Amino acid sequence: MAVIHPRIHWGAREVDWTWVPETTDEITGVARRMAAEAMGVLGFVFFAGAAIIVNSKVSEGGLGLLGMAAATGVAYALMVYMFHPVSGGHLNPAVTLGELAARRMPPSIAALYIAAQAGGAVLGALMLEVVFRDFVGDASGAAALTFADKMTGWTGALFEGILTFVLVVAYIRAFVVGRGGNIALGAVTLGLIVSAAFLVAFPLTGAALNLSRVFGTALVANEWTDFGWYALGMLGGAVAGFVYEYVFQAPEEISAHDSHERAAEERPAEA
Incomplete structure (x- = not known):
């Protein structure tokens, strides 16, 4: 009886859907990726949260909506x-879900990425508490996102x-379809x-677009208002991945995917 193992594009190679790192080099490589994701989310949560705190608690509206938007976008870029x-x-967990849905990342690695993003977000929220402790008693609470009353x-x-x-489609177009393109241009586009x-x-909603950002401040401040709705909104990333798979993907890539799956179906099951 054949066992189906759909193939996944993972970096410059293809692996089984069930692939997990086995060698020391593979484990080290995944650990480096996780550390990078955690550090990146830490930086983004800190700067985005700092913009909100400075505007509301330090400068009394000095930044304004435009200033906060600019700071948040530049930080992400x-x-x-x-x-x-x-x-x-x-x-961003939504980007990771998008790559998973587009068959560009094994589920095991996607789970590790999302865990690293969550950890980085918590560290970023804790950093807000340390830096702004003299200005506000609950910095992470001040930076927490919630929906408007209406x-x-x-x-x-x-x-x-x-x-x-929209964000995840832009990421896929810049860094998956356009792999090897201009990283700076892609980053600026996302920003x-x-x-x-x-x-x-x-x-209206706090403009999260990133569940890890919501999670970090929610955990530290114990403020879970609307968290479930933000989590539901994250599914937009998975939809973007499916759209890429069936709309943006080149015909020759689709044929390659199909041939890999047919070969997998014909492969005898391992004992």
Whole structure:
């Protein structure tokens, strides 16, 4: 009886859907990627949260919506640019889900990425507590994101999902379809999307587009309001991955995928 193992594009090679690192070099490589993801999310959560705290608690509105949007977008672009050469610069569970849905990452590695992103987000929220302890008693709470009072859960989740979909499609176009392209240009593109989303969505949903960012401040501040809706919005990333797989993917790539799956079906099961 044949065992089906769909093939996954993982970096410059193809592996089974069930692939896990086995050799020392593979384990070390995955550890480096996880560290990069954690550090990148740490930096993003800190700078994005700092922009909100400075505006609301330090400068009394001095930054304004435009200033916070610019700071958040620039921070995301810089973190992606810095860590893309190591981990791909996901820095967002939605991006990781998108690559998983597009069959560009094994599930085991996707789970490790998301865990690293969550850990980095918590460290970033803790750093906010340390740096701003003299300005606000609960810095992570001040930086926590929630929906506006008039924004219902389903509507907010849909809005977050749409914005997340756009961000992940842009990532895939820049760094998956356009693999080997200009990293700086791709990072700037993502930063601009984050800034634009912030301008239109911050007053309504907080413009998260990134569940790890919500998780870090929620855990440290114990503020879980609307967290479930943010998690639902993250599914926009998975939808983006499916769209890439069936819309953006070149016909020759689709044929290659199909041939790999047929070969897998014909492969005899291992004892």
